[in-house]
Amino acid sequence: MLVESVSKLPWNECPSQRGITVQVFVEWVSKCAWNPQLAQKLKVNAGHEPGTDIGPVISRRAKQRILDLIESGVREGATLELDGRKVSVPGYEGGNFVGPTLFSGVTTDMQIYTQEIFGPVLVVLEVDTLDEAIALVNANPFGNGTGLFTQSGAAARKFQSEIDVGQVGINIPIPVPVPFFSFTGSRGSKLGDLGPYGKQVVQFYTQTKTVTSRWFDDDSVNDGVNTTINLR
Template sequence: MNAPLPTETGHTLKLLINGQWVASKTEHFQDIVNPATQQVLGRVPFATAEEVDAAVNAAHQAFASWRNTPVGARMRIMLKLQALIREHSPRIAKVLCAEQGKTLADAEGDIFRGLEVVEHACSIGSLQMGEHLENVAGGVDTYTLRQPIGVCAGITPFNFPAMIPLWMFPMAIVCGNTFVLKPSEQDPMSTALLVELALEAGIPAGVLNLVHGGKEVVDGLCTHPHIKAVSFVGSTAVGTHVYDLAGQHGKRVQAMMGAKNHAVVLPDANREQTLNALVGAAFGAAGQRCMATSVVVMVGEAAEWVDDLKALAQKLKVNAGHEPGTDVGPVVSRRALERVQGLIASGVEEGAVLALDGRGVVVPGYEQGNFVGPTLFTGVRTDMRIYREEIFGPVLLVLSVATFDEAIALVNANPFGNGTGLFTQSGAAARKFQNEIDIGQVGINIPIPVPVPFFSFTGSRGSKLGDLGPYGKQVVQFYTQTKTVTTRWFDDSSVNAGVNTTIHLR
């Protein structure tokens, strides 16, 4: 792996344009900072408008030939890519851990969940099939083709710098499109490693391009006339902006955004398994997951479990992600740390009970790290800021209600709809919950119900803009357009039936 990555202090990432790693001519750079130590790992350039245009134009030119590449050749590239990711996963995980702050185990999971999508892309020969029906009328057949749409763009977040890019560019490319990827400027190194592997796997020049930057680069992609589709994962504010701007410029858009995921706990649930699941889902990855469980709704006697929940959370080890035994690493930046601490303070000010305070954690040897320990609030009301906003940190809110129906109504009243979970041993309760809950992804005794790639990610309501989700069958629809062909072939010896002026085929 020889891509120009900042594995040593002071190095600067490059852009990938038309198969070449090039140094940006920008004057705007940002440090890539280890969140556990504040060590500067390198610099990321904010690409100029001309460089973004060059990347898109390279993808536009490459599309003419790539779209006609045989499906078997595209599949074999994905087979090679998945093998390379497996081979280099340990190194990528270390880079990811250093720049993002995740534990090594979490970093490996980040890569693996993306790898699953690459593996699914290897089945594109079946996934991209159209439909065929003969004799829709006398001697007339109709069939559909799923054809690539052109140049696609992906804008990815800081919290999953491996998984989310792998949700995007492999599926877009294997469908016959070309791609321009814009990773988070906070932790772009592991994404760049994956892009390098994609080149090594055989993706031709111009088919995959990489640019770095902030809002100006995002806006440039959303408005470029050659871009046909934009895929986004990130905050609600940015996602809404991307959806509106790209939509106004005629793009297809899928925007996966913020969340406030609830877990409903019934008194009959398995106590130990439920508590373990809740603590892992709330505090794993330092709470920086759009599918993290951030609210627990205790029904009836389940409210008595709060002390056990607190005791279990207190046992988690806060440390730098690469240290053995770490359960909770740092949040990604000083800005993120200040925001989480500010939201915790607002919860106290508004009258919630701070049962476990994770502020002020100091880790020996990593005194400058962006650490927040597991934090637990009880006595939370739905009008409080900590309930209304996505905290994106290791903070869990507990609400108590008397009945199951109240719990369902509470979850449905929240504007977000990414995921929810129910913990119970009652099949009847589970069926009622999955039927009545207005959330796109439901887990039964599973706190983070992210589907495997054979299905599609189906967040809903305030957590998603656009009709189709990433990966699975839905993303094949997103990255292709359906063309319907109706055919009729004449036998030269047949008798002319005359002119038919109606629109009906007979």
């Protein structure tokens, strides 16, 4: 599912976020030896070509920014499990392509964690417990989206209750809901008045007024007004 999330995400959009899925993967309970072979099988090509898994990024400047961040990860001591910097696409040699890239041994002070990469780069942090994973995500200033992969309903309930992120996925690689739900990114990922859609946006711009009233027959009032508070 993580490989699928890396390949299916349009890299010029914001859901390549910090959190547990897509850009940052937080591993807890059981540690695994990372095998980059699945990601190596992803096909990098022009977006309109059949079978393409990963297309180009939006501009040459965006590509250079991604390459600089990958280099910073190497320089700051992360382990580069899979390097996508030298990918070559026949027929599109001048294209803005970056291949799938995987880092392990990442810490929260590294640029590849603190900066949104907006590219096919997955960084892996390790913690020992679910509580530590939740605390790690909640300590991040951004709150676009996050997800938990588990077969435990108790863990899922705890995660979705305690996590301070607006879009949450359970066993979903990219926690972006269908369009008729509003965008609910929180904290540094909140869009102000631009996030709500449908009924929520109407409510956002609506000031509610509550009117409580009672009416009487003309023969039950004195001088045209009834000021009693008896509601019978």
